[in-house]
Amino acid sequence: MSDESxxxxxxxxRWQDAWDDAEVYRTPDDVEDPTYVLGMYPYPSGKLHxxxxxxxxxxxxxxxxxxxxxxxxxHPMGWDAFGLPAENAAKERDTNPRDWTFDCIDTMKGxxxxxxxxxxxxxxxxxxxxxYYKWNQWFFRRFHEAGLVDRRDxxxxxxxxxxTVLADEQVEGEEELCWRCDNPVEQRELSQWFLEIxxxxxxxxxxxxxxxxxxxxxxxxxxxxxxxxxxxxxPFAVGDADDPERYGxxxxxxxxxxxxxxxxxxxxAPDHPIAEELVEADDAVHEFVHHEADPDGDExxxxxxxxxxxxxxTGGELPVFxxxxxxxxxxxxxxxxxxxxxxxxxxxxxxxxxxxxPVVAPEPDGWDGESVPDAPDVSESAFTDxxxxxxxxxxxxxxxxxxxxxxxxxxxxxxxxTQYRLRDWGxxxxxxxxxxxxxxxCDDCGPVLVPEDDLPVExxxxxxxxxxxxxxxxxxxRTTCPDCGGDAVRETDTMDxxxxxxxxxxxxxxxxxxxxxxxxxxxxxxxxVDQYVGGIEHAVMHLLYSRFFTKVVADEEGLEHREPFTNxxxxxxxxxxxxxxxxxxxxxxxxxxxxxxxxxxxxxxxxMQAAQPERDFDWTEEGVRSTYRFLTRLKELVEDFESGAAxxxxxxxxxxxxxETDAAVAVxxxxxxxxxxxxxxxxxxxxxxxxxxxxxxxxxxxxPTFERGLDVAVRLLSPVVPHLAxxxxxxxxxxxxVAEADWPSAAVDRGTARKRRxxxxxxxxxxxxxxxxxxxxxxxxxxxxxxxxxxxxxxEIAVESDADNLIxxxxxxxxxREQGDAAASxxxxxxxxxxxxxxxxxxxxxxxxxxxxxxxxxxEFDAPVRVVRAxxxxxxxxxxxxxxxxxxxxxx
Ligand code: ANZ
Ligand code: ZN
Numbered sequence: 001m002s003d004e005s006x007x008x009x010x011x012x013x014r015w016q017d018a019w020d021d022a023e024v025y026r027t028p029d030d031v032e033d034p035t036y037v038l039g040m041y042p043y044p045s046g047k048l049h050x051x052x053x054x055x056x057x058x059x060x061x062x063x064x065x066x067x068x069x070x071x072x073x074x075h076p077m078g079w080d081a082f083g084l085p086a087e088n089a090a091k092e093r094d095t096n097p098r099d100w101t102f103d104c105i106d107t108m109k110g111x112x113x114x115x116x117x118x119x120x121x122x123x124x125x126x127x128x129x130x131x132y133y134k135w136n137q138w139f140f141r142r143f144h145e146a147g148l149v150d151r152r153d154x155x156x157x158x159x160x161x162x163x164t165v166l167a168d169e170q171v172e173g174e175e176e177l178c179w180r181c182d183n184p185v186e187q188r189e190l191s192q193w194f195l196e197i198x199x200x201x202x203x204x205x206x207x208x209x210x211x212x213x214x215x216x217x218x219x220x221x222x223x224x225x226x227x228x229x230x231x232x233x234x235p236f237a238v239g240d241a242d243d244p245e246r247y248g249x250x251x252x253x254x255x256x257x258x259x260x261x262x263x264x265x266x267x268x269a270p271d272h273p274i275a276e277e278l279v280e281a282d283d284a285v286h287e288f289v290h291h292e293a294d295p296d297g298d299e300x301x302x303x304x305x306x307x308x309x310x311x312x313x314t315g316g317e318l319p320v321f322x323x324x325x326x327x328x329x330x331x332x333x334x335x336x337x338x339x340x341x342x343x344x345x346x347x348x349x350x351x352x353x354x355x356x357x358p359v360v361a362p363e364p365d366g367w368d369g370e371s372v373p374d375a376p377d378v379s380e381s382a383f384t385d386x387x388x389x390x391x392x393x394x395x396x397x398x399x400x401x402x403x404x405x406x407x408x409x410x411x412x413x414x415x416x417x418t419q420y421r422l423r424d425w426g427x428x429x430x431x432x433x434x435x436x437x438x439x440x441x442c443d444d445c446g447p448v449l450v451p452e453d454d455l456p457v458e459x460x461x462x463x464x465x466x467x468x469x470x471x472x473x474x475x476x477x478r479t480t481c482p483d484c485g486g487d488a489v490r491e492t493d494t495m496d497x498x499x500x501x502x503x504x505x506x507x508x509x510x511x512x513x514x515x516x517x518x519x520x521x522x523x524x525x526x527x528x529v530d531q532y533v534g535g536i537e538h539a540v541m542h543l544l545y546s547r548f549f550t551k552v553v554a555d556e557e558g559l560e561h562r563e564p565f566t567n568x569x570x571x572x573x574x575x576x577x578x579x580x581x582x583x584x585x586x587x588x589x590x591x592x593x594x595x596x597x598x599x600x601x602x603x604x605x606x607x608m609q610a611a612q613p614e615r616d617f618d619w620t621e622e623g624v625r626s627t628y629r630f631l632t633r634l635k636e637l638v639e640d641f642e643s644g645a646a647x648x649x650x651x652x653x654x655x656x657x658x659x660e661t662d663a664a665v666a667v668x669x670x671x672x673x674x675x676x677x678x679x680x681x682x683x684x685x686x687x688x689x690x691x692x693x694x695x696x697x698x699x700x701x702x703x704p705t706f707e708r709g710l711d712v713a714v715r716l717l718s719p720v721v722p723h724l725a726x727x728x729x730x731x732x733x734x735x736x737x738v739a740e741a742d743w744p745s746a747a748v749d750r751g752t753a754r755k756r757r758x759x760x761x762x763x764x765x766x767x768x769x770x771x772x773x774x775x776x777x778x779x780x781x782x783x784x785x786x787x788x789x790x791x792x793x794x795x796e797i798a799v800e801s802d803a804d805n806l807i808x809x810x811x812x813x814x815x816x817r818e819q820g821d822a823a824a825s826x827x828x829x830x831x832x833x834x835x836x837x838x839x840x841x842x843x844x845x846x847x848x849x850x851x852x853x854x855x856x857x858x859x860e861f862d863a864p865v866r867v868v869r870a871x872x873x874x875x876x877x878x879x880x881x882x883x884x885x886x887x888x889x890x891x892x
Contacts, residue, residue, distance in 0.1 A: 004632045008599030012723040016116060024739050025118040028072045035071040036526050037063040038505055040534030040542070041078045041125075045085065046104035048111040050574040050581055050607075050619065051535065053591045057604045057720070058571055058613050058675065059533045060117045064719035065672045068743040074526055075118060076508040078125035079105050082133075082497045084167055087433045096462035097433040101128055111592065115600045116722050118739065123511045127500035128433070132507065134456035135517035136499050137438040139549075141449055146556050148196045151447060154426055158188035164467035165190070165430035180466075192428040193437055193493065197548045201226055201420045203562075204547060213567030215614070218539040225540050227421025231255035232404065234336065235413035236266055237310040238274065238320060244310055247274050253331030253419050256341060258403035261392040262359035264349065265337040266309035267302060267321045269328040270295075278305055278322065285322055293324035300325040300348040311336075312411050314393070323348065331419050340378040360387045360400060372397040425545065427496040432462060432469040434494030442481035442488040451482050457490070468492055501542055502549040505529055505564060524560045531675075532565040533613075539570060569675060572616040574607070581619070589619055601721040602628045608677040608720045609685075631724055634688055634717075637695070638710055638728045646700040653694065654702035656852035660690045661709045663753030665746035668716045677720060684716035697859050707732065712744045755841050759884055760853040766888050767857055776892055779863040783889040784850055787881040788870035790816050791826060792843050795883050798830040799837050806831045822879055840884035850886060 019025065039059035042052055056077075063075035079101075086097035086104075093100065105126060112119070125132055143149050157166040159178040165188075170179045178185050197204075205226045208219050231254050239246035252266070268275045270293045278285040288303035302323030309318045318336070325344055326335055339349035339356040349356050360383060361373040367388065375390045376383050386400035395403045408414050428437065436457045438450035450457055460476035463469045470476070470492035481488040503517065509526045510519035528550075534542075543565070550564040573580040576587040594603045606627040611617035650658065664683040671680035691709045695701055711732055718725030718738045729738035746753070763784060771779065794810055803809045807827040811817045819826075830837065841849065847869060854865040867886075870878040874889070881887035 004629045006632050006635050006724075008601065008724075009596075011727050012114070012116065012595075012599055012601070015723045015726040016113060018726070019118065019737070019739065022737065024737055025075065025120050026122065027074050027076075027120045031072045031525050033071045034074065034526050035063075035066045035531075036074045036505075036529045037066065037531050038076070038508075038529045038533070040532070040538060041080050041501070041504060042108065043080045043083060043085070044101055044104040044108055044126075046107050048108055048115075048591050049583075050589055050591060051571075053115060053603065054574055054607050054613075055533055055535070055571055056112065056115070056117050057607055058569065058677070059531070060115075060722075061604075061608060061677060061719040062531055062533075062672075062675060064118060064722065064739060065743070067739070068715070068719070068741060070742070074123075074508065075120060076123040076125075076511075077112065077117070077119040077121070078123075078504060078508070079108075079127065080497065080501055080504075081105065081126045081128035082434045082494075082500060084169065084431060084433065087431060090462060091464055094464075098128065098462070101126075101433075114595050115591070115604070118722070123508050125504060125507050125511055127435075127497070127504065130456045130458050131514075133435040133500070135503075135507070136435040136495055137450070137455045137457060138452065138517060139499075139503065140438055140495070141452060141455075142556055143195055143552065144449060146552065148199060148552065150194045150196055150424065151191055152194060153189045154192040154194075154428075155187040156190050156192075156430065157185045159183060159185050162466045167429070167431065190428075190430075192426050193439075194424040194426050195499075195548075197425045197545070198420060198422055200548055200551050201228065201422050203551060204422075204544065207547070207563060211563065211565075211568075214565075215568065215570055218536070218543070218568060218570060221539050222544060225422065225544060227419075229255050229419045231417055231419060232257040232408045233332065233415045233417040234260065234411065235312050236318075236334075236336065237312075238266070238307055239310075240307055244308055244317070247307070249413065250274065250309070250334050251332045252334045252336045253417055254336060255419075256338065256400075256404070257407045257414070258386075258389060258392075258395075258398075258400040259338040259341045259359055260311065260313045260336065260407060261389075261395070262338045262340045262357045263311055263318060263336040264339060264355040264357060265321055265345075265352075266318045267323040267326045267335050267337055267348075269326040269333040270322055270324060271328045272322075272326075272333045274307075275322045278307075282306070288322060293322075295324050295327065297324065300344055300351070302348060302352060304352065309336075312413065313407060319354070321348075321352065329423065330421075331417075339382065341382050341384055343382050343384060346378075346382040357391070358383065359390060359392050360385075361390050362387045363399065364388075369399075370397050425496075425498075425548075427499055428493040429496055430468045430492070431494055432459070434497060435499065436470070437491045437493050437495055439491040440479050440481060440488040441491065442484060442486055444486055445481055445483045445488075447491070448481055448483050448488070454482070470494070498541055498545050502545040503553070505532075505546070506553070506559075520558055527559065527561045528563055529565045531567045531569065533569045533571060536570040543568070569613060571613050572611065575616055575618050578618065580616070594624065598624055598628045599631075599723070601724045602631060605631065605681065605717075605721050609681045610678065612676055612678055630685065630688075631721065633692075634713070635724065635728065637688065637692060638714070638731050640695075641701075641706060641710060647703045650702050650705055652852045653698055653855045654705040655848075656855065657690060657694050657702075657709055658705050659748070659753075659756060659849070659852060660687060661705075661712050662746040662748045663757060664716060665712055665744045666748055666750040666753045669743070669746070670750055672719070680716065681720060684713050687713045687716070693856075693859070697855060714738065715741060715744050752841065752845075755884070756845075756849045759841065759846060759849055760856070762884070763850065763853070763886055763888070764857060764860065766885075767861065767890070770888055770890055771861065774890070776890055779861055779890050779892060781891040782857060782861060782863050782865045783873065783877070783891070784854070784857070784865060784867045785873040785877050785881050785887040785889060786843065786847050786850065786867065786869055787883050787886065788878060789843050790819055790823070791881070792840070792883050794823070794826060794830060795837065795840065798834065799839055806834065826882075843883075846884070846886075 039056045063073050067073045081101050086101045089100050090097045157171050161181050161183045171185050172179050176185045205228050233251045235249045237245045238250045270289045279289050284303050302321040305320050307320035309320050337345040339345040340358045358375040358378045361376050364373050389395050389398050389403050438457050439447050460473040465472045477489045506518040509522040546564050553559045554562045581588045606624050664687040668680040668683040714725050714728045725738050810827045816823050850867045857865045877887050877889045
């Protein structure tokens with residue numbers, strides 16, 4: 001250990017115990033100013049990594065800050081405890097997922113405690129306990145009653161040699177091989193359970209506009225995922241040469257009805273019912289559908305059929321293809337191909353030798369709104385923007401938007417249609433370690449819900465088999481039908497673990513409740529979560545599902561909030577040499593080692609000061625060490641301070657220290673509000689620097705001023721450095737815990753504080769410049785001359801004025817005009833910089849601020865400093881001064 005160290009292990013253990021004993025982090029029972037701060041709960045892998053540490057330091061610091069501000073804070077933690085890794089680990093280690101998971105939870109909880117995270121552990125939830133997953137099953141019933149559950153066929157990954165269903169993560173590589181046996185995986189259709197999130201699609205997109213506490217990027221990702229598009233469904237008659245209507249009418253969804261005159265082909269998805277019929281009759285179609293079609297391929301592929309489709313607007317006949325870029329679950333599974341105006345259709349047409357016709361031209365500059373422009377050249381690439389219609393019969397000369405409306409209105413059988421990318425949420429997983437879907441299958445009644453009184457349906461003991469252990473649990477599976485009492489078997493699928501995380505934030509408000517998933521009144525008080533923090537990898541699914549659940553719960557359970565998370569912060573990555581830390585890359589830093597060597601406070605402070613929480617940053621051992629040195633020196637500074645040192649009146653230097661203390665509070669408070677911890681912490685650290693400078697400069701520091709400075713520094717640091725702050729607060733004679741103390745208040749607003757600092761900084765910089773340029777080695781005296789008052793008045797007028805001629809307005813003021821040439825020349829300066837002008841401090845405050853800061857200049861240049869009002873100074877010097885920029889006169 002270096003010289004500069006302190007016994008962090010003892011300090012941290014002491015305060016962790018004291019907090020525990022005093023139940024400092026228990027959520028208050030009576031809630032007046034509820035603030036709900038939440039970090040995304042972790043999967044209990046058994047090891048806390050730096051990403052977790054960053055995530056939970058952010059929430060912990062914010063929760064502590066809000067508590068000191070006087071809020072009632074809910075800051076819970078729990079475990080996203082179901083999932084495939086536990087099942088795999090159990091198989092590898094010859095244990096079972098439950099024991100393995102609880103071991104991991106134990107270890108991680110210990111690691112979290114060693115970080116000093118202030119959670120209300122009474123509210124801990126683990127989703128793998130029957131107490132929790134019972135409510136997943138209960139919600140399944142409620143969703144079912146609300147008509148939001150459906151059972152339909154869907155594809156799953158099937159390994160024919162292991163005879164088991166595989167999760168996507170268990171299918172490996174481009175060749176899609178089984179992870180266990182390396183044989184190719186097939187798709188199989190199985191009956192699956194779905195939650196009908198699409199019922200809420202409109203509300204889910206519409207409300208995104210109101211989520212202004214979320215990052216724009218996440219809002220955009222949500223919009224894209226839902227993918228709402230407005231368009232038209234156009235009816236095409238499909239048939240063959242003998243009977244052009246043999247297959248009746250097939251609708252095609254298009255967002256570009258304005259391009260209908262440019263449709264040169266019609267295409268069906270490979271599993272469209274008509275395509276499936278053709279597979280039987282047409283060898284080429286059979287070959288394509290079964291062996292060539294690749295919806296994930298880079299290039300569109302297809303096969304021409306003998307069918308024709310009739311364009312409902314032009315009456316023209318189009319060749320019909322079966323094509324793999326047409327998706328069966330988008331729109332109607334059929335489309336009109338317009339190669340002139342769609343890139344994919346263009347590529348397809350080039351490949352298949354289909355015509356490419358332009359029917360929309362770019363809108364010409366200064367277009368009169370009716371004339372028809374020349375058709376664009378689309379032979380090389382499609383023109384995909386809106387424009388003006390050409391070669392489109394009576395619609396030629398209309399703009400695209402108008403044309404879409406008219407064509408939709410004029411065409412018989414055409415309808416406006418909205419289309420979403422969002423699909424219903426398939427929640428069936430063929431795995432053991434999840435919530436059993438509460439259904440039994442009866443030969444007579446079909447699938448029947450397990451009655452509420454019989455919940456939870458608990459998982460049976462784990463058995464190690466190739467397939468789903470629930471399938472092998474013969475005894476567990478056998479049951480009776482709740483409807484007819486006959487023999488029935490249990491559903492062996494479990495729920496997607498995203499179900500668990502879609503409402504865990506509601507469980508925390510009343511974690512022990514046993515007759516409902518959450519207490520409505522409590523939830524109405526605490527919800528929505530004020531600040532949610534987590535990884536960007538959850539920006540789509542988890543957040544969307546949580547939003548969906550919240551809306552259903554609002555509609556069905558009387559929750560008074562329709563959105564779960566008011567503010568969302570997606571924290572950046574912790575990197576090592578520019579690369580995200582990851583186990584697979586082997587470039588991780590162990591939080592445990594850092595805590596042992598330097599303490600949790602150092603780890604927390606280093607992370608929070610390194611960058612804004614949204615940004616990625618590089619972990620450096622040197623940065624950690626210098627953070628540790630800072631804390632060590634802070635501790636010494638407090639310990640060396642003897643309270644009861646000189647009091648009485650403050651001198652100018654003490655005034656400066658006092659005003660810096662206020663400034664630190666004013667700025668840090670706003671930065672904590674914005675979660676820009678790095679800027680807030682800079683304030684506290686600079687204040688510590690100022691105090692140290694003061695101690696070294698003054699023979700006798702002013703006791704109350706110094707003590708307040710230390711006290712403020714400790715409080716400002718305490719959300720991020722909770723243990724050492726507690727120790728120092730105690731040393732300074734603070735009452736109770738700093739964790740429960742009040743946040744400091746400031747005698748200035750942030751704007752004034754900032755102006756004062758700029759004034760002092762600029763003045764010091766000006767002195768430096770002059771000393772350097774004039775080559776002054778040893779100044780004898782430095783005068784700092786404050787601007788005459790009339791210049792402050794002139795600036796004030798200039799900031800306020802919107803007159804064209806500023807100078808004549810200024811000259812309208814007698815006391816300014818009296819200044820003659822000086823006024824004219826200053827007026828010209830103001831006129832020239834008008835756009836950039838802003839108010840400075842008033843003359844008296846400027847004078848006082850400089851007097852208070854004079855010691856800094858004295859100390860730096862080792863010469864006496866006088867701060868002089870213009871009236872007492874030489875005119876030649878005083879005239880050079882401006883508001884916020886005193887003139888400097890150095891005597892050699
Ligand atoms: C004609 C057209 C002309 C289209 C044009 C676009 C541009 P995007 O492309 O994201 O806006 N479409 C319809 N059903 C489809 C299906 N089942 N599978 C794949 N694509 C399908 O999405 C809307 C467009 O996707 C629709 O508008 C349709 O092509 C295509 F100049 O119709 B369009
Ligand atoms: Zn039955």
